[in-house]
Amino acid sequence: MKIIITGGGDVGFHLAKMLSGESQDIYLIDENKKRLNYIGTHLDVYTIEGDATSIHILKEAKVEQADLVIAVTSSEETNILVSILAKQFGAKRTIARINNQELLMEENAALYKKLGIDDLISPVQLAAKEIKRLVKRSAFTDNLEFENGKLSVIGITIGADSPLKNKTIIESAHLNPNLTFKPIALHRKEHTIIVRSNTQILANDILYFITSPESIDLIMNICDKKCFDIKDIMILGGSSIGLATASLLEKDYRVILIEKNAERCSFLAGKLKNTLVVNIDGRDVKALEEEGLGDMDAFVAVTADSESNIMSSLVAKNHNVKKTIARVENIDYIHLSQNIGIDTLINKKIIAASNIFKYIRKGEINAMGSLHGVDAEIIEFNVKANSKVTKKTINRLKFPRTANIAGVIRNEFGFIPFGDFQLKEGDKAVVFSLTESIHKIENFFS
Incomplete structure (x- = not known):
């Protein structure tokens, strides 16, 4: 090509x-x-x-x-x-x-x-939609839905009291008696690991699951996390992303948008219907406190300055804001969120590149998504007649070890496949793969 x-x-x-x-x-x-x-x-x-x-x-x-x-x-x-x-x-x-x-x-x-x-x-619109998804599922670092939520891939940080902590996947299998979810990968510091039966889970790992809708609450419980209602959101930065994000969020949440440029504030106020636009410098912690920073459920920092976004999000965390999202322009910063306490760092250019990437893929692809700070992709393939994946059970396919057939949608029903499962024509297969292996995986579906 x-x-x-x-x-x-x-x-x-x-x-x-x-x-x-x-x-x-x-x-x-x-x-x-x-x-x-x-x-x-x-x-x-x-x-x-x-x-x-x-x-x-x-x-x-x-x-x-x-x-x-x-x-x-x-x-x-x-x-x-x-x-x-x-x-x-x-x-x-x-x-x-x-x-x-x-x-x-x-x-x-x-x-x-x-x-x-x-x-x-539009990188701006894609980033705004990503922020809305992250706000919607408050306990997650990532949330990707397939086939209108029949299956979801979620990222969640392992809490100090999680029964998964210091256990291998096989040692914690009893926590999933109905096999309605599956851990597929974890992110530890700067490394992404495809989980195997002997993979040990540590506190503060971000563990990625594929799950059916009914198991999401169970996953949160075993990871020692709780979802919380988000009603009040503060957005820092009236950039194009700030405007697009506020436009999407103001329909469902109470939104305050902070912008230091007075002329830009007037423009934003004219564009937004239900958002309170406030003209203050977001670096002024006292001013943010006066505007109710400590009462916010979520804080979204999307100025053009990556360092300011990171620092202001840390300030928000220090004021007990439960959900923080920071835009970073420096791609090298993406891996930092796990280590510094911010829930999610996003980069609109990576989001855009991953979105474009799906147009280049071979095979019958329905959807494609990326996880923040993870060098991997989630791809939903249409399974074609006589493709390699239909010839053998999953455990006999010789699939790359850096990839995983994580979920299947068959006859409008989503479920988790295990080793003795065999795909057939008409299935939709959700595959988790490190970026380096995607071209190998395509050959199984083409």
């Missing part, structure tokens, strides 16, 4: 990194020579220096042979133009990253298809 990525920023780099180990034919175009040199020395991709809207540069990348062109520069005008040009020159499919939320309105979809843009991706 030939893929052209335009824009070597965080989204483009992360995409190229995810793809570079998969024998894909990848070209990355960027005007920044220093950035390209870094990418060229770290990833197995072809780099081209130049303006992606240049016809000469697109021809140099052999755009007419491209299966997919992904335009993810910081300029949405550039991304739209690149996508239009690429389609005119023969590219099979185009994806454009955009920032303007109005462009995502359904009535505009036909227009963009006509122009040659197959899909529009």
